[in-house]
Amino acid sequence: MTKFKPTTQVDFVVIGAGGAGGVMAKELSTAGFQVVVLEQGPYLREKDFQLDELRIRNTPALVNDHALQPNTFRKTEQEKAVLAPAISYGRCVGGGTVHYTATHWRFREIDFVERTRLGPISGTGFADWPVTYADLEPYYTKAEWDMGYSGLGGANPFESPRSKPYPLPPMPMKSSGILLDHAAQKLGLHTAPVPVAILSQPYKGRQGCVHCGFCEWFGCKVGAKSSSLSALFPAAEKTGRCEIRANSYVREISTDKSGRVTGVVYFDEQKKEVVQKAKAVVLCANGSETPRLLLLSKSNLFPNGLANSSGVVGKYLMWGSNASAHGIFEHPLNEFKSVQATRSIEDFYESDPKRGFYGGGRIDARYGFMGPISFALTGLPPDAPRWGSGFKQACQEFTRTMALQAFATSLPLETNNITLDPDVKDAWGLPAMRVTYKDHPDGIKTKEFFRERALEILDAAGAIKKWAGPVGETRSGGHLMGTCRMGNDPKTSVVDKFNRAHDVPNLFIVDGSSFVTSGRNHPTCTIEALAYRAAENIARLAKSGSLKAPVRS
Ligand SMILES: Cc1cc2nc3c(=O)[nH]c(=O)nc-3n(C[C@H](O)[C@H](O)[C@H](O)COP(=O)(O)OP(=O)(O)OC[C@H]3O[C@@H](n4cnc5c(N)ncnc54)[C@H](O)[C@@H]3O)c2cc1C
Numbered sequence: 265m266t267k268f269k270p271t272t273q274v275d276f277v278v279i280g281a282g283g284a285g286g287v288m289a290k291e292l293s294t295a296g297f298q299v300v301v302l303e304q305g306p307y308l309r310e311k312d313f314q315l316d317e318l319r320i321r322n323t324p325a326l327v328n329d330h331a332l333q334p335n336t337f338r339k340t341e342q343e344k345a346v347l348a349p350a351i352s353y354g355r356c357v358g359g360g361t362v363h364y365t366a367t368h369w370r371f372r373e374i375d376f377v378e379r380t381r382l383g384p385i386s387g388t389g390f391a392d393w394p395v396t397y398a399d400l401e402p403y404y405t406k407a408e409w410d411m412g413y414s415g416l417g418g419a420n421p422f423e424s425p426r427s428k429p430y431p432l433p434p435m436p437m438k439s440s441g442i443l444l445d446h447a448a449q450k451l452g453l454h455t456a457p458v459p460v461a462i463l464s465q466p467y468k469g470r471q472g473c474v475h476c477g478f479c480e481w482f483g484c485k486v487g488a489k490s491s492s493l494s495a496l497f498p499a500a501e502k503t504g505r506c507e508i509r510a511n512s513y514v515r516e517i518s519t520d521k522s523g524r525v526t527g528v529v530y531f532d533e534q535k536k537e538v539v540q541k542a543k544a545v546v547l548c549a550n551g552s553e554t555p556r557l558l559l560l561s562k563s564n565l566f567p568n569g570l571a572n573s574s575g576v577v578g579k580y581l582m583w584g585s586n587a588s589a590h591g592i593f594e595h596p597l598n599e600f601k602s603v604q605a606t607r608s609i610e611d612f613y614e615s616d617p618k619r620g621f622y623g624g625g626r627i628d629a630r631y632g633f634m635g636p637i638s639f640a641l642t643g644l645p646p647d648a649p650r651w652g653s654g655f656k657q658a659c660q661e662f663t664r665t666m667a668l669q670a671f672a673t674s675l676p677l678e679t680n681n682i683t684l685d686p687d688v689k690d691a692w693g694l695p696a697m698r699v700t701y702k703d704h705p706d707g708i709k710t711k712e713f714f715r716e717r718a719l720e721i722l723d724a725a726g727a728i729k730k731w732a733g734p735v736g737e738t739r740s741g742g743h744l745m746g747t748c749r750m751g752n753d754p755k756t757s758v759v760d761k762f763n764r765a766h767d768v769p770n771l772f773i774v775d776g777s778s779f780v781t782s783g784r785n786h787p788t789c790t791i792e793a794l795a796y797r798a799a800e801n802i803a804r805l806a807k808s809g810s811l812k813a814p815v816r817s
């Protein structure tokens with residue numbers, strides 16, 4: 265394995281080995297650059313993953329540990345934040361792409377230009393993106409073919425144009441998918457196969473999915489999930505120019521007197537501070553840790569945090585909106601097998617002014633649980649007994665239950681943000697992440713709308729019993745979008761349309777933080793497409809010497 269000395273000034277330090285970090289590491293190292301990837305979590309391999317529901321439920325085996333890195337939460341900036349596990353993300357090499365569900369939707373053309381189409385929404389930061397679907401299309405295709413996605417291009421009547429089909433056919437349809445098709449036909453709606461970043465067949469020397477069913481929240485033991493871990497880092501390491509340095513928690517991005525980035529300071533496994541020098545830094549620490557690190561990296565030159573002359577760093581956090589409903593059917597569905605979801609309804613994607621609020625999304629039919637223990641603890645209907653023989657009987661409905669899950673928009677609000685908590689510290693003595701979040705009223709209406717649609721669809725699918733929890737305010741999230749939004753104007757955005765910080769010419773911010781709007785709340789396909797596009801541009805800038813440009817005055 266390649267190793268660089270921290271005193272060696274490498275071409276790039278990539279902070280965070282998750283969805284975007286994997287793309288940056290692979291693309292920059294294969295383009296001929298020296299890359300050090302610093303990841304705070306461990307470097308686990310496929311053989312280390314355990315199909316142990318209790319362990320995954322009860323310990324932070326693959327995700328951030330709130331005992332070590334606490335969050336505080338408040339609904340409004342007027343309140344004092346209290347300790348609460350508000351943010352969830354993958355904390356290991358591969359980041360969130362190790363344990364995620366891997367449903368991988370492209371955004372559509374409308375997602376990038378909704379503000380122009382619908383007009384302003386008062387009190388929000390609703391805006392168009394500085395990139396269009398056409399700009400990103402080649403990079404969606406690149407991600408699909410490079411990493412291995414499965415789907416059926418053209419099967420979705422609402423899909424935006426694509427230049428190439430998926431490299432692999434869609435996953436075999438589950439019972440929930442067949443029932444969704446049946447319901448959609450009755451209701452005059454349309455279904456489409458769910459595209460996944462999972463191999464439906466062997467691809468590029470990797471094994472196809474064996475349908476183990478321990479997928480969401482688990483790492484894939486056979487490497488069929490197209491995570492950064494399985495699909496990208498092996499190619500990056502093979503170049504001999506990429507070192508992945510795990511258990512390395514970056515606490516500061518350093519700058520010189522001119523304001524250019526010179527490297528980073530991180531804690532190693534023994535909590536010893538190490539300085540890694542670099543010609544440029546690519547920050548890929550996700551929509552929550554990226555703004556936190558920029559705010560931690562304040563200096564005389566950047567008193568409000570690095571790359572924050574706009575004051576926008578940390579603002580416009582979006583978690584998306586979710587709603588779900590469950591149903592029990594007459595016959596066993598055995599949804600616990602394979603991936604979570606195979607079919608989705610797309611008819612409610614666009615925001616429709618006739619509904620009287622902003623909001624749109626998709627509904628997929630899925631298993632909806634981590635495993636049987638989670639079903640027994642959280643999946644029973646509200647009237648089911650929670651003890652004794654009645655409880656045991658209710659648990660037996662496990663094989664006959666399925667979920668409908670809606671993934672929908674949330675609006676960008678300046679008041680929903682990530683800041684540094686003034687009182688609480690993490691286990692390294694750094695200020696904890698403070699999350700301020702309150703749904704826009706349209707977000708609540710969106711959830712209510714989708715809850716009702718999900719119940720109707722369950723009826724049409726023939727559920728013999730159905731239920732949905734009450735719609736509540738969002739208090740935590742794992743889809744982390746916004747917080748360093750992209751834009752053409754340095755006064756109102758943090759990065760430009762190629763993910764370069766407006767304020768610092770050799771700093772790039774490439775992850776969910778650069779989102780301007782939330783799409784329909786499946787961010788990772790677009791995170792990866794943006795990363796492929798940014799990497800191509802960064803390589804071009806580096807080769808032409810343009811990374812040495814002076815700091816904007
Ligand atoms: C249960 C669950 C299911 C999900 N399912 C889906 C899905 O089906 N479809 C979808 O599109 N999305 C899904 N997501 C979201 C998906 O995981 C994220 O969108 C994606 O991983 C984000 O990529 P990223 O590159 O922005 O950040 P991440 O993948 O979070 O990577 C950031 C990395 O940076 C590291 N890091 C952070 N701070 C530091 C630091 N200071 N020093 C060093 N390293 C640091 C982190 O440990 C992490 O490894 C799901 C999320 C969860 C929690």
Ligand code: SF4
Nearest residue numbers: 473474476477479484
């Ligand atoms: S269901 Fe398939 S992709 Fe998911 S963890 Fe199991 S084998 Fe891997």
